[in-house]
Amino acid sequence: MSDAAGRAGLAAEAAALDAADRLHAKRREFVLDEDTVYLDGNSLGALPRAVQPRLAEVVGREWGRLRIRSWAESGWWTAPERTGDRIGRLIGAGPGQVVVGDSTSVNVFKAVVGAVRMAAPGEGRDEILVDAATFPTDGYIAGSAARLTGCRLRPVAAGAMADAAGPRTAAALVNHVDYRTGRLYDLPAITAAVRAAGARVVWDLCHSAGALPVALDADGADFAVGCTYKYLNGGPGSPAFLYVRREHQPRFDSPLPGWNSHADPFAMSPHYRPAEGAVCGRVGTPEILSLLALEAALEVWDGVELTAVRAKSLALTDFFLRCAAAYLPPGLVEPLTPEAHRERGSQVSLRCVRGGADEAMTELARRGVVGDFRRPDVLRFGFTPLYTGFAETERAARTLGEVLACR
Amino acid sequence: MSDAAGRAGLAAEAAALDAADRLHAKRREFVLDEDTVYLDGNSLGALPRAVQPRLAEVVGREWGRLRIRSWAESGWWTAPERTGDRIGRLIGAGPGQVVVGDSTSVNVFKAVVGAVRMAAPGEGRDEILVDAATFPTDGYIAGSAARLTGCRLRPVAAGAMADAAGPRTAAALVNHVDYRTGRLYDLPAITAAVRAAGARVVWDLCHSAGALPVALDADGADFAVGCTYKYLNGGPGSPAFLYVRREHQPRFDSPLPGWNSHADPFAMSPHYRPAEGAVCGRVGTPEILSLLALEAALEVWDGVELTAVRAKSLALTDFFLRCAAAYLPPGLVEPLTPEAHRERGSQVSLRCVRGGADEAMTELARRGVVGDFRRPDVLRFGFTPLYTGFAETERAARTLGEVLACR
Numbered sequence: 001m002s003d004a005a006g007r008a009g010l011a012a013e014a015a016a017l018d019a020a021d022r023l024h025a026k027r028r029e030f031v032l033d034e035d036t037v038y039l040d041g042n043s044l045g046a047l048p049r050a051v052q053p054r055l056a057e058v059v060g061r062e063w064g065r066l067r068i069r070s071w072a073e074s075g076w077w078t079a080p081e082r083t084g085d086r087i088g089r090l091i092g093a094g095p096g097q098v099v100v101g102d103s104t105s106v107n108v109f110k111a112v113v114g115a116v117r118m119a120a121p122g123e124g125r126d127e128i129l130v131d132a133a134t135f136p137t138d139g140y141i142a143g144s145a146a147r148l149t150g151c152r153l154r155p156v157a158a159g160a161m162a163d164a165a166g167p168r169t170a171a172a173l174v175n176h177v178d179y180r181t182g183r184l185y186d187l188p189a190i191t192a193a194v195r196a197a198g199a200r201v202v203w204d205l206c207h208s209a210g211a212l213p214v215a216l217d218a219d220g221a222d223f224a225v226g227c228t229y230k231y232l233n234g235g236p237g238s239p240a241f242l243y244v245r246r247e248h249q250p251r252f253d254s255p256l257p258g259w260n261s262h263a264d265p266f267a268m269s270p271h272y273r274p275a276e277g278a279v280c281g282r283v284g285t286p287e288i289l290s291l292l293a294l295e296a297a298l299e300v301w302d303g304v305e306l307t308a309v310r311a312k313s314l315a316l317t318d319f320f321l322r323c324a325a326a327y328l329p330p331g332l333v334e335p336l337t338p339e340a341h342r343e344r345g346s347q348v349s350l351r352c353v354r355g356g357a358d359e360a361m362t363e364l365a366r367r368g369v370v371g372d373f374r375r376p377d378v379l380r381f382g383f384t385p386l387y388t389g390f391a392e393t394e395r396a397a398r399t400l401g402e403v404l405a406c407r
Numbered sequence: 408m409s410d411a412a413g414r415a416g417l418a419a420e421a422a423a424l425d426a427a428d429r430l431h432a433k434r435r436e437f438v439l440d441e442d443t444v445y446l447d448g449n450s451l452g453a454l455p456r457a458v459q460p461r462l463a464e465v466v467g468r469e470w471g472r473l474r475i476r477s478w479a480e481s482g483w484w485t486a487p488e489r490t491g492d493r494i495g496r497l498i499g500a501g502p503g504q505v506v507v508g509d510s511t512s513v514n515v516f517k518a519v520v521g522a523v524r525m526a527a528p529g530e531g532r533d534e535i536l537v538d539a540a541t542f543p544t545d546g547y548i549a550g551s552a553a554r555l556t557g558c559r560l561r562p563v564a565a566g567a568m569a570d571a572a573g574p575r576t577a578a579a580l581v582n583h584v585d586y587r588t589g590r591l592y593d594l595p596a597i598t599a600a601v602r603a604a605g606a607r608v609v610w611d612l613c614h615s616a617g618a619l620p621v622a623l624d625a626d627g628a629d630f631a632v633g634c635t636y637k638y639l640n641g642g643p644g645s646p647a648f649l650y651v652r653r654e655h656q657p658r659f660d661s662p663l664p665g666w667n668s669h670a671d672p673f674a675m676s677p678h679y680r681p682a683e684g685a686v687c688g689r690v691g692t693p694e695i696l697s698l699l700a701l702e703a704a705l706e707v708w709d710g711v712e713l714t715a716v717r718a719k720s721l722a723l724t725d726f727f728l729r730c731a732a733a734y735l736p737p738g739l740v741e742p743l744t745p746e747a748h749r750e751r752g753s754q755v756s757l758r759c760v761r762g763g764a765d766e767a768m769t770e771l772a773r774r775g776v777v778g779d780f781r782r783p784d785v786l787r788f789g790f791t792p793l794y795t796g797f798a799e800t801e802r803a804a805r806t807l808g809e810v811l812a813c814r
Contacts (some may be wrong), residue, residue: 014705031471040475047471055466055696056459063642064454068447068777077642090526103691104514105665132677137666137691140679144662149557155677180675227692234481235470236695258512259544267782268587270539270562273549284510284544285634287697288643289462370475375674 005122006326010394016185017319023312026386029227029300030233037392037399039371042207042347042382045233045297072391076288080239080260081278083151083295087232087241091224092215092299092348097246099278100294101286103228104206104240105137106256108173109243110281111223112145113255115200118222118248123149125170126151131158135179135217138204142173149190158185161192161370169199176214177207180374182337184208184345188219195220200248206230209241209314211346211384214241216321223248227325231346231384234294242281249280260281312385313346320348320393336378350379356407363403369396412488413733417801424726424797433793439639444799444806446778449614449789450752452640452704458738461703465696480573482697487646487667488685490698493705494639494648497713498631499622504653506685507701508693511613511634511647512544513663515580516571519552520632520648522578522607525629525655531559532577532606538565543585549580554668555662565592569600576606583621584614584752587781589744591615591752595626602627607655613637616648618720618753618791620713623650630655638753638791641701642762649688652662656687665690707793719792720753727755727800734808745783757786763814770810776803 001187010150018024031047038046062070066281071077084098112128119125130142131386132155139155146153149170156164157176165172172194177184187203194201200222208214210231216224226242228234244252252273259265260282263273274280321335352360361373371381381396420512423455425431433630438454439445445453469477478484491505509517526532539562546562556577562570565581572579584591591719594610601608607629615621617638623640631650635641651659654729661681666672667689670680681687728742745755759767768780778788788803 031467033472040811044470044475044478046474049697052466052471053465055462059454059459059462059642059700060438063451064459065440067445067453068451068779070643096545101649102509102513103665103693105667106509106663109663134674134677135666136669139677140664140666140669143679144664148662194783229692236477237692237698238696239694240691253556256513256516257547257551258510259542259547262547268543270543270546270735272543272550278776284512284647285636285644286510287646287694289645289700290694291644293466293696297439318647350814372475373671 007398009322010326013392014319014390014394017315021312021389023308023385024389026300026304027389030387032387035368035370035397039369039381039383039388039396040389041231041384043372044229044236045231045353045384046387048233048297048300050296050299051235051293055289055293058292069251079288079291079295080282080286081300083291084241084278086295086298087209087228090306091209092213092217092242093243094217096277098243099281100228100241100291101239101282105141107225107240107242108138108141108202108204109145110254110256111202111225112142112171112173113149114244115149115202115223115250116145116149116253117253118168118200127168127170127171128133128170129161129164130154131157131161131173131175133158133178133180134173134175135204135206138173138175154169157286162190165194165197165199167198169194169197171200171202173202173204174326175204175207179207180324180349180378181212182347182349184343184347187221190222193406201284207345212301212310221245233297233300235290235297236293238290239287242277244281249277252280253270256281256283282320304386309385313383314341314344316383316385316388316390316393317344317346317348319390320383320397323394323397324350324400329405332404335377346380346384347380350377360403360407366401366402369405414805417459417730418798421726421797421801424722428719428796430715430792431796433707433711435618436797437794439794442775444776444803445804446554446776446788446790446795448791448795449637450779451636451643452791453794455640455704455707457461457703457706458700462696465699467793473640484697486694486698486702490702490705491648491685493617493702494635498616498650498709500626500650501624502789503684505648505650506688507635507648508689511547511632514647514649515545515548515609515611516552516634517661517663518632519549519578519580519768520556520607521559521651521659522609522630523552523556524660525607525658526577532575534575534577535560535632536563536568536571536576536579537561537584538568538580539563539607540565540585540587541580541582541612542611545580568597569597570600571606572606574605576601576604578607580609580611580613580744582614586614587756587785589752589756591750591756594621594628598626606631612697614752614754619717628652635701640704640707642697642704645697645701646694651685651688656684659687661687667691671791673680709713711793720790721748721751723790723792723795723797723800724751724753724755726797728788730801730804731807734804734811739811740786752793754787754789759784759786767810767814771807774806774810776806
């Protein structure tokens with residue numbers, strides 16, 4: 001088959017896949033320009049159309065006219081839990097266990113210290129395991145949590161976490177999907193193993209929330225955190241979430257016991273008494289504009305099932321890998337993302353074996369295909385099934401082939 | 408003098424004061440309805456007109472069109488320090504020492520732990536002093552900082568802080584203005600005394616930033632935190648700020664060493680190395696929509712000197728107290744706010760000696776005068792010189808008199 005025929009075949013296949021895609025209509029709920037293939041939704045999700053009018057209302061009417069009354073009358077005060085429940089549905093968490101606020105880093109701190117404090121005194125659990133390839137902030141924060149609680153931090157490959165957890169382990173902090181390679185780890189199995197060792201597991205869902213089904217309640221997860229600006233499209237730096245399993249809430253001992261998590265915050269008591277429910281994970285006053293933008297952004301998930309998202313995600317990444325195999329000059333890149341579906345998140349990472357990844361990504365963006373570059377040599381492409389199509393995917397791989405061929 | 412003549416006299420005086428007010432024109436930069444006297448700007452500042460159009464641009468163009476590119480091209484990444492410098496001018500901090508992000512509670516945690524860690528090992532400093540009447544979150548968080556660093560928390564009246572600091576004191580956390588009474592404490596004197604005792608002082612400026620002149624650099628303050636949604640009008644839950652004195656920055660050892668405070672965040676190094684400058688106080692990804700709304704809100708301060716703000720603030724609270732003395736039925740309320748200017752913030756708190764404060768505030772709001780109620784018996788009125796006028800002040804006191812007379 002000639003190159004041209006191969007290209008025509010893949011393009012035709014893409015058109016057929018788009019025509020059959022049941023999520024295709026969701027794309028219209030986002031602001032997108034048709035000239036650009038945006039494959040960086042795993043860094044910053046595209047703008048849902050519902051956000052701009054909602055934010056205009058929040059600023060103009062709720063802040064501008066009602067002002068202080070909006071804390072009660074516009075539901076500002078309860079937005080962290082309300083938005084948490086919306087996210088809960090997407091990560092397999094029943095109501096009252098997820099709260100939105102603060103950054104992922106701050107939530108990692110709450111969860112890891114909280115997990116360590118659940119170990120009974122005298123149990124001798126003085127070790128925190130952390131995913132050795134973790135997004136760095138998790139490691140830095142886990143290190144701080146270890147230092148402040150008298151624990152030792154031990155980096156362990158996520159794949160070896162199940163075996164590493166032992167009688168000295170207090171908590172294990174694991175990424176569900178590796179940010180760099182896109183590798184998906186086995187949440188149910190690792191959770192079971194860590195818990196069987198008598199320790200608590202904290203999952204970082206930054207690269208899986210909104211990308212694939214997660215079943216925190218069913219799988220027995222203790223704690224989870226994640227950001228909302230990637231697959232959840234909450235906007236730049238939108239607040240992160242914290243999941244505290246219901247049965248742990250009465251014992252959750254937050255290292256950041258701010259007044260918003262007090263059982264009766266307006267009593268202004270000098271004595272701290274934690275609230276029940278997901279509220280126990282709050283700290284200070286939430287950043288309402290960012291939070292309510294996120295809440296509006298989450299409306300795109302109404303009626304969407306994560307199984308459908310996952311099916312399309314795998315179809316997109318499969319198709320991208322096939323297109324890349326067809327279009328890319330041989331020997332220049334190697335996929336870091338696993339071929340097996342059960343080990344693949346919603347991104348494809350390609351390592352440039354002869355370097356030049358940074359320049360290649362810059363040129364790719366100039367040609368209208370936006371992914372991102374991770375030092376030293378990784379091209380990263382995120383596939384967001386709510387708004388990414390197959391024709392775009394084919395174009396992205398084709399353009400990448402053209403860029404690499406010029407080198 | 409008859410009541411009517413007294414009323415007419417105060418109304419005429421208010422009109423004259425408004426006519427002579429050099430800040431009067433600033434009011435036009437805010438969204439306000441003329442029917443309401445808004446005296447709750449010490450809880451949530453009014454909406455500056457610059458915010459709505461700026462936020463529409465941030466969402467529509469920067470997020471919606473440029474998406475990920477905006478982290479560099481729209482200056483999102485550096486917004487915490489840039490906005491921090493804008494606030495720095497208002498609190499007497501030279502550039503590079505203030506960073507914006509997270510809540511006040513989270514910044515209290517960074518500052519108090521950071522302050523404790525500055526004590527040399529072996530110095531035996533194992534005590535954290537906290538303002539006994541503090542806004543509760545400061546006390547809760549200082550308690551957590553104490554527990555995590557092996558210190559003891561000792562509540563001390565803010566006025567006694569200077570005498571209380573001693574050889575065992577590691578850090579003292581003090582409110583510049585008491586949120587409940589409106590009492591202003593002597594920042595230079597307390598700072599000097601705490602430092603003379605070899606300890607570090609952390610100032611909470613929530614009720615003074617934007618309300619009166621603060622001179623952190625000149626007065627030798629070690630750390631400071633504050634919110635931005637009161638007198639700085641940043642919007643609901645807008646991000647807080649953290650001041651780390653320049654000379655302390657190289658030794659600032661954050662308990663929340665998130666990737667945003669790394670010297671080279673995109674190196675994604677597993678080893679934490681803190682950035683220089685105010686960046687050392689960052690943690691995770693900032694909530695950009697709330698942060699850039701704040702940045703736009705701060706434009707109202709261009710060309711405004713805090714000495715003029717302070718002069719008007721004192722004139723407003725003096726006038727309110729005079730009007731209250733003239734209009735309020737005798738014996739029902741007593742001012743908690745000190746009469747002496749050097750001890751007064753920018754609010755007036757009135758204690759309802761026979762109770763009923765909650766109902767009185769509700770009725771007052773129904774009549775178009777918005778203040779707030781603090782349990783158990785305090786009516787609190789905040790005076791925000793950029794948009795509060797004297798005629799409004801007279802109306803507020805007169806209406807309060809009418810409400811109390813009905814009881």
